[in-house]
């Protein structure tokens with residue numbers, strides 16, 4: 001196999017993930033791999049909520065341009081940052097085994113959400129986290145918090161918040177697992193579709209590479225994340241939508257749990273649904289996702305989606 005260049009963002013997390021895939025390609029495929037670091041629009045815009053300036057695609061587009069121009073052949077993404085439908089000419093060809101999918105409670109004074117005093121200040125810019133926090137603790141004040149993981153932790157340490165909520169996977173990957181005071185239960189703070197998983201993207205015409213990378217896919221993660229992403233796609237999936245979707249395998253059954261909040265009125269009740277099945281291929285996994293989306297619709301999801 002020829003040399004593979006991986007296009008990657010330059011945040012510490014993105015570089016860790018790219019290095020991780022580089023090592024895997026070297027070990028498992030005997031490939032020669034180099035990294036090409038790039039800055040994306042999503043990395044530059046730190047002052048506004050991402051949902052207001054264009055959403056998930058912002059972290060991905062520059063990397064795709066590098067693939068298009070053949071300056072790189074592979075892009076490694078946190079799957080949750082990848083839009084539900086890739087632009088024409090690109091394909092998601094492998095999904096690696098998932099890290100811890102849970103959200104983590106991080107604080108210097110408090111061990112868990114339950115310990116936070118009335119009216120405490122929590123930092124997060126994720127609408128999905130906001131609506132679930134409001135549901136668990138209506139008294140909390142929640143303020144925006146953007147930037148890469150190190151920046152967010154620094155803002156916490158400078159005293160800007162009583163606690164913040166971050167993906168456990170990112171913290172663990174960067175060796176910051178000791179900052180996690182507790183993890184939220186999966187059914188209390190349902191993760192975002194794809195959280196904790198890595199997705200590999202190539203040009204759709206890269207047949208040999210597609211075939212080689214496909215062998216790296218973790219099948220249970222692939223099926224679970226297909227189901228999750230199908231929910232989001234069905235409901236019009238953008239990150240301006242406070243949607244949570246997480247599927248996990250329990251005794252051979254894939255259990256998919258979803259929640260949708262109102263984007264402008266986070267205090268309105270969360271819509272929730274749970275479905276399960278035994279999908280063995282992508283189509284069946286996606287069908288499970290559609291079933292969950294349908295269950296949300298029967299509860300009035302349209303009313304929550306209209307304004308987004």
Ligand SMILES: NCc1[nH]cc(CCC(=O)O)c1CC(=O)O
Pocket residue numbers: 078079080081165166167169170171194195196197198
């Ligand atoms: N939204 C940014 C982002 N993209 C991926 C991760 C963490 C790693 C992952 O979930 O795979 C994070 C940080 C966070 O949400 O706290």
